[in-house]
Every structure is written in C-alpha cells, then in structure tokens.
Amino acid sequence: MGAPVKYLANVTTLTYAADKCAGCGRCVEVCPQGVFEMRDKRAAIIVRDLCMECGACARNCEFGAISVNAGVGCAAALINSMLTGGEPSCDCGGSGSSCCG
C-alpha cells in the first residue's frame, strides 16, 4: 500500500553501536518497519524515524549493539500508567485482549 505511514520524527530512543555489530542480520530479520539493512556485512539504520520502539531488534541482538526503550505506542496505556503510576501495558482495563487487534 505505497510508502509506509510515518509517525513523529526524531522521537525514537533507538541507539545502535555499529562497532559491536557482528553482521548476523537478526535485526533486519525481526524489524517490522524495515529500519535496518545489511551494508558491507554490518547492519545499518536506513530509516530511523520509522522505528516504533517495539524492541524486537534489541531483544534479539546477541552482541548488545542495539538498545531501545521499548514499550507500547498506545495512548490509553500511557494515560493509564500516568494515572496509576504503573508501567504502560496493553491491559487497558479488564482482561488483556480488549484493546489489541
């Protein structure tokens, strides 16, 4: 469906240390937004602003080259966590599956 829809620019907490990259390609395999590509046997960030902070890359990088403050990009979850002081999660009241498609 054409180009991916972009969200706010310059907000992602994604950081990547290329010197730690061993070139396994896991980040390219797991990123659902196409943020990473392999360039010269190393991963490279090609569209940083598409990062949605899901955390798949950081969780699966064996070499600790990637870090991101992962979390849900969900207004209801964030408002809930502001009100209750808890961690933002998808459990917007009731039992779990109420808000995720």
Added chain:
Amino acid sequence: MQMQTLQFVKKAAPPWTAGTINTPAGSVFRLSSDWSRPDYWGMIKSRSGAFRMNYAVAPGLYAVGDPTKDSDVFVTANYKLTFDMLRRELKGMHAWILVLDTKSINVWCAAGKGTFGTDELVNRIAATKLETVVGHRRLILPQLGAVGVNAAEVQKRTGFRISFGPVQAKDIPAYVRAGYKKTIEMRTIRFSMLDRLVLTPMELNPAMKKFPWLAAGILLFFGLEPQGVLFKQAWFGGLPYLVLGLASVLGGAFVTPALLPFIPFRSFAIKGWLVGLLAVFAVHQLLHLPAQGDTMAMIVSYLFFPVMSSYIALQFTGSTTFTGMSGVRKELKIGIPVYIGASVISLLLLIALKIKEWGLL
C-alpha cells in the same frame, strides 16, 4: 469459550480437527485447513469486540497434513483467530504447529506482554516433548513474536534454532518455497485501509459506551431551567449538540483511522482535531446552526467537539502498527493540557451562557 471447558472440548475433538496422528510423544490432533461456519462467526464476533475474551484453543502440538520427523514446526499463539489463519494458510503442507499459551491474545500483543515469550516457548517445547517428535532442531516463529522471544536464549536452552518467518501467515507458503527467505514485503507491516477499517469497531465501541454520559450532560444542560429540568427544552435545545457529539465520535474513531495517511500532519491528535473541526463545520451547515445567532454556543462547539475528536483519534495509536511510545508520550504531553483546558473553558462558557439566559446578569 471458557478455559475450563477447553480441556473437555479438546478430548471431544474440536470441529476444526480431522482425526489424530500418533507421535513418539503421544496422540496429536490433525487440523483441518478449512474454515467452517463457527470459525467465520467467531472471527466476526472477535473483530467486533462483542465477545473478544477467551477466544482460545488449547496450547500444545498439532499436525497439518502428514508431517514427519523432518517437517517444519510453526509456532503460534492460542488466540483462535490467529490459529485459524495459520492452519488455513498451511493448507496442502505437511507441518507441525506448536501453540503457545498466550492467554487467547494474538502474537503481536502477547509478545509485547511477554506471554509469547522465551520462557513460554522453552516450557512448551519441553511439555510437548518436541525433541522426540522431530529429528531436526528448527522452529519457525511469526516475525512479530521477536518482540517477546530471544532466539539466542531459546537455542541455548533447548537446542532449537529459530527462524523468524513472515509477519503475515499468508506469506508462509511463498517463504517456504523461497528456501525460508523473506522479501522486504514479507518482513514489514503494511497498514492498508482494510487493515485499519477492521480495527475501527474496536475504536467506536468504547467511545460509544461513554457517549450516554455526554448525551445526558448535554440534555441536562439544555433542559435546566430555573423551574427545573424541562424535557422539551432539553430535547430541542440539545439535539443539535447530540448530533455534534456523534459526528465527533465518528470523526475520531472512524474517519481518522480510515483516512489516516491522507489527513495532513503526522500527529494523531492534530489529525483527529482537523477531522473534528470539519465534522463540526459540516453539522453546522446541515442543521443551520447556530439557532438564534447564538455565537457563544457556537464558540463552545468549535472549542470542545474537535478536541473530543482529537482525543478519540489519539486512542487509535494503540491499534496502529507504526506508532512508538516516545511519539505517543510527546503527543500526550502537549495534548492532555490542551484537552483539559478546552474542556474547562467550554464548561465555564456554558455556565456563563446559562447565567445570561436566565437573566441573572
């Protein structure tokens, strides 16, 4: 379906199975790749949000076709809609399906919560004695499960090496044919208009549940007279504002999600506000508002309703596939004070309006 009855249903062979096959780890249900009427009905019910809870299948190992020791193992969630889509896409293949206990939640959300996670996968491999059923040590996981599963850790603890397959089950046959390689289309999430439309019932539903409160408030306001609450006043005065309220809900929960990429600005709050503004303008034109040239009421409509639409539109960030936490946090930081401010000012203006109307000044 209740979890307690699942065990019973499993023993009684669910309608989506087609017999059993014997494995070194015991008898395993063979799945039908076709959907029957209850499967379609279940999809409609869960999509509409009416009976979303506990739409589950029992976790464990299942067979598709006539799998052998060399057949692929696909891992999935126990949300029945997810499971149904997978078994349908594997039609004609011979494979194993390992269903994790994700508390009847889809892969993406369950991975975010950690129920589609490293520990559950490791435990499920052990519980099903998967290593006795297959000779190889390969697992294919849905790509979105990577949020919750650390592939290296699973390999360390079980010996199984994980490949993250396509985002969508429908791409699995092509992925397998291509030698377990993904194209860029297979590994990125698309968010088409249809994808967005099927999510809108879940936006409209909660918004409409709160609507009676707004409606009661509007009717009370217009009906409130020095001599008590007058029904006729409430109805004729309040009706246009009920329409404005409905238009704002539709603007925020339906129009904004459906037309998302075509509405200017990246911020959901601004998109929703723009749509709300247009909706309020359209209602004013259609109903020839404001009646009796009441500019104060008009100011309140333009102040309050677009902001309401904006707030509702912002909720859609929870259903999208591309909004991150930092971005939503930024929107809320600016948005919430604006929402509260606009609501308070609207309320004060309405009180002033009533005072003027009653001739108290």
